Amino acid sequence: MISLTHFLITSAALFSIGLYMVVAKKNAIQVLIGIELILNAAILNLVAFGRYDKLNNNGQTFALFAIVLAAATTAVALAIILNVYRKYKTIEPDSINQLKD
Amino acid sequence: MPLAAFVFNALALNKKSAVAGWVSTLAILVSTVCAVNVFARVWDSESYIHQQQVWFTIGATKVYVGLLLNNLSVLLLLLVSVIALPVHIYGMAYMKGDPHFGRYFTYLSLFCFSMLALVVADNLILVYAFWELVGFSSYLLIGFWNTRDKAVLANKKAFIMNRIGDIGLLAAIVTLFAQFGTFDIDALFGQHGLISQATIQDGAWVTAMGISMPAVWQWVACIGIFMAVAAKSAQFPLHTWLPDAMEGPTSVSALIHAATMVAAGVFLLGRFFPLFSETQLMVLAVIGCFTAFMAATIALTQNDLKRVLAYSTISQLGFMVMAMGIGAYASSLFHLVTHAFFKCLLFLSAGIIIHEMQHLKDEHQLDIDPQNILYMGGLRKKLPFTFVVCVIAACALIGLPLTSGFLSKDGILIQSFEWAGHHGGIWYLIPVFSIISSMLTAFYISRLIFKVFFGEFEPEKANPHIHPHFTDGGLAYKIPLAFLALSCFFPIFSFNPFSYESAWVVKGLTLAEHGGEADLLHTIIPVGITLVSIGIIYWAYNIYVSPNRKLFPQDTFLFKLSYNEWFIDSFYNNAIVKGTLSLSGALFWIDKTVIDGFVGLLQNIVLTLASITKWLDKYIVDGFLHTLAATTVAISNFVRGFQNGRVQYYLFSMMAVLLAFFIYKILI
Numbered sequence: 001m002i003s004l005t006h007f008l009i010t011s012a013a014l015f016s017i018g019l020y021m022v023v024a025k026k027n028a029i030q031v032l033i034g035i036e037l038i039l040n041a042a043i044l045n046l047v048a049f050g051r052y053d054k055l056n057n058n059g060q061t062f063a064l065f066a067i068v069l070a071a072a073t074t075a076v077a078l079a080i081i082l083n084v085y086r087k088y089k090t091i092e093p094d095s096i097n098q099l100k101d
Numbered sequence: 102m103p104l105a106a107f108v109f110n111a112l113a114l115n116k117k118s119a120v121a122g123w124v125s126t127l128a129i130l131v132s133t134v135c136a137v138n139v140f141a142r143v144w145d146s147e148s149y150i151h152q153q154q155v156w157f158t159i160g161a162t163k164v165y166v167g168l169l170l171n172n173l174s175v176l177l178l179l180l181v182s183v184i185a186l187p188v189h190i191y192g193m194a195y196m197k198g199d200p201h202f203g204r205y206f207t208y209l210s211l212f213c214f215s216m217l218a219l220v221v222a223d224n225l226i227l228v229y230a231f232w233e234l235v236g237f238s239s240y241l242l243i244g245f246w247n248t249r250d251k252a253v254l255a256n257k258k259a260f261i262m263n264r265i266g267d268i269g270l271l272a273a274i275v276t277l278f279a280q281f282g283t284f285d286i287d288a289l290f291g292q293h294g295l296i297s298q299a300t301i302q303d304g305a306w307v308t309a310m311g312i313s314m315p316a317v318w319q320w321v322a323c324i325g326i327f328m329a330v331a332a333k334s335a336q337f338p339l340h341t342w343l344p345d346a347m348e349g350p351t352s353v354s355a356l357i358h359a360a361t362m363v364a365a366g367v368f369l370l371g372r373f374f375p376l377f378s379e380t381q382l383m384v385l386a387v388i389g390c391f392t393a394f395m396a397a398t399i400a401l402t403q404n405d406l407k408r409v410l411a412y413s414t415i416s417q418l419g420f421m422v423m424a425m426g427i428g429a430y431a432s433s434l435f436h437l438v439t440h441a442f443f444k445c446l447l448f449l450s451a452g453i454i455i456h457e458m459q460h461l462k463d464e465h466q467l468d469i470d471p472q473n474i475l476y477m478g479g480l481r482k483k484l485p486f487t488f489v490v491c492v493i494a495a496c497a498l499i500g501l502p503l504t505s506g507f508l509s510k511d512g513i514l515i516q517s518f519e520w521a522g523h524h525g526g527i528w529y530l531i532p533v534f535s536i537i538s539s540m541l542t543a544f545y546i547s548r549l550i551f552k553v554f555f556g557e558f559e560p561e562k563a564n565p566h567i568h569p570h571f572t573d574g575g576l577a578y579k580i581p582l583a584f585l586a587l588s589c590f591f592p593i594f595s596f597n598p599f600s601y602e603s604a605w606v607v608k609g610l611t612l613a614e615h616g617g618e619a620d621l622l623h624t625i626i627p628v629g630i631t632l633v634s635i636g637i638i639y640w641a642y643n644i645y646v647s648p649n650r651k652l653f654p655q656d657t658f659l660f661k662l663s664y665n666e667w668f669i670d671s672f673y674n675n676a677i678v679k680g681t682l683s684l685s686g687a688l689f690w691i692d693k694t695v696i697d698g699f700v701g702l703l704q705n706i707v708l709t710l711a712s713i714t715k716w717l718d719k720y721i722v723d724g725f726l727h728t729l730a731a732t733t734v735a736i737s738n739f740v741r742g743f744q745n746g747r748v749q750y751y752l753f754s755m756m757a758v759l760l761a762f763f764i765y766k767i768l769i
């Protein structure tokens with residue numbers, strides 16, 4: 001029997017992996033993948049907690065919205081990455097340090 | 102009248118170098134004429150001239166400047182100019198060829214000017230100023246040959262001695278001003294002046310205005326005056342400068358000793374005469390008498406021509422001061438006048454002798470001292486004119502009848518007997534000693550005359566080949582000498598050659614009629630003194646001239662005492678000069694070790710303190726700041742590490758902080 005706890009552990013693992021990727025990866029695409037993982041961990045939590053609302057299925061509805069939004073943000077993020085690449089000829093986050101003064 | 106006086110003062114001050122001799126002589130001639138004129142108007146006219154103008158004002162005190170011409174000052178005025186005139190004429194011949202001819206006359210004019218101004222000055226400040234000027238110009242003249250070490254030493258000595266006197270005068274003036282509030286001589290010492298109205302009551306000195314101060318101040322004033330007189334008129338114990346002052350040109354010696362410098366002291370005494378009380382006059386008499394006696398004994402054995410004359414001057418000045426002391430005011434000044442003439446004459450003839458001796462020495466390269474009378478002798482035939490005037494002056498100095506010295510000196514002696522008669526007892530010592538001094542005078546001056554003019558000429562005896570061709574000099578020498586010699590005779594002063602009271606000088610100056618005259622004394626003393634003097638002269642002739650001469654033993658104590666001038670000079674040298682020097686040495690040592698040591702210690706302390714402060718500054722104050730700065734730098738560097746522009750690092754930091762918060766939350 002798969003209980004709520006399993007879902008939550010999986011979600012936490014996904015979140016941690018995503019966070020790790022966001023912080024540590026040397027490629028902006030991989031960082032984007034990490035962001036997706038964190039998003040999916042959140043969606044998994046929404047779906048898992050959705051069983052307490054069997055009447056309206058609000059959890060599932062939010063998850064759908066989130067997936068759509070994630071697709072949109074991913075498209076925007078890819079566009080940004082493309083522009084960054086054009087400007088810097090690289091997509092390694094470490095070498096793009098113009099944010100400092 | 103004051104205008105004329107001012108004109109001659111200005112003229113006397115004239116300082117031209119090229120024709121200085123003529124200018125000075127002319128100036129002094131004009132002053133002489135003016136002085137005669139002034140004298141004729143003021144003398145015995147029962148009035149005096151007192152002109153003054155405000156000089157400056159200090160607070161409520163007005164200081165006047167002006168002239169005061171009474172019998173005393175016109176007498177001195179006349180005397181100074183009349184003596185200065187022949188000295189100037191003589192000096193023109195005497196100093197001829199000297200490279201500093203102009204300087205000589207400039208100094209001489211300054212000297213005459215200050216002396217003339219001193220006698221006419223009407224207030225104490227002016228008197229002090231000109232007193233100083235007289236001292237200063239005599240300093241210049243004594244050291245005229247400033248390349249000679251001895252002359253420089255002598256003028257330094259004269260100056261220092263005079264400074265001692267100046268301090269006394271200043272103290273006296275200040276005391277008098279504090280007491281009476283005025284510098285005016287006439288107001289102070291006049292007929293009904295403040296001094297005569299001031300009395301001493303219960304140990305307090307009270308003026309007519311009722312101001313009183315302790316009686317000791319009256320003594321201070323008198324002692325101050327006495328110091329000044331002693332320094333200027335060469336009284337014991339400040340007399341030693343005068344013999345040394347012989348280093349100056351001889352004509353200067355004549356002027357200083359005869360008419361001006363030494364007369365200034367007696368003149369001052371005459372001005373301040375009312376100030377002295379009975380006791381103080383006695384002190385004066387004793388000191389004067391002692392000086393006269395001491396100087397006469399010293400003059401007995403001196404071999405330097407000019408030193409003999411110098412000690413003779415001191416001795417005569419002692420007579421004058423003594424006469425002041427016994428109240429013989431007029432006789433004292435009379436003696437001052439007569440002495441001025443014959444002593445000036447003696448000096449000027451000594452100048453001729455020395456001049457000729459110097460020539461002889463230079464001509465033949467002789468090893469002689471031109472001033473030493475032992476090297477002279479027999480000059481009677483070589484310098485007949487000088488011999489005659491010298492003998493006249495010597496007779497006047499001894500006080501033989503028919504000369505002026507007879508009148509004045511016997512006046513003093515007679516009055517000293519009268520005075521002693523009033524006081525009795527031990528005070529008879531004063532006339533006795535003055536008579537002894539007078540006898541000594543006769544002896545030493547005859548010794549001088551005999552040694553110089555009689556016997557054989559010593560250098561000629563030693564080197565027979567030399568033939569000195571001495572001359573008495575031209576008219577420039579002869580006229581002054583003849584004039585002065587004429588002034589040594591009685592008719593100039595009195596038509597009665599045997600009575601000093603009939604001399605006009607005495608008549609004009611006598612302060613009060615003195616009572617019953619002891620007629621016996623008046624005949625016995627002059628006759629006795631004259632006889633004894635003649636005896637002494639004969640004795641001296643026997644000793645020094647006649648073939649069977651007997652020499653004095655030269656190793657007795659008395660001889661040494663006299664020859665070494667009573668050891669006063671060496672005493673001063675040992676006691677005062679050396680004392681001062683060793684005191685200075687001690688002070689120097691104290692300065693060096695104690696004061697400098699203390700300063701050094703202080704310096705070390707300060708240095709240590711400074712280094713401690715420096716350490717504190719460096720390690721505490723600076724250290725604090727440095728730590729602060731370093732901390733800030735470290736924090737900044739630490740914080741800057743986060744701002745590296747890398748997005749992932751930012752994110753990581755955020756997570757770390759968030760995590761830290763959570764951990765913190767959980768733990769607490």
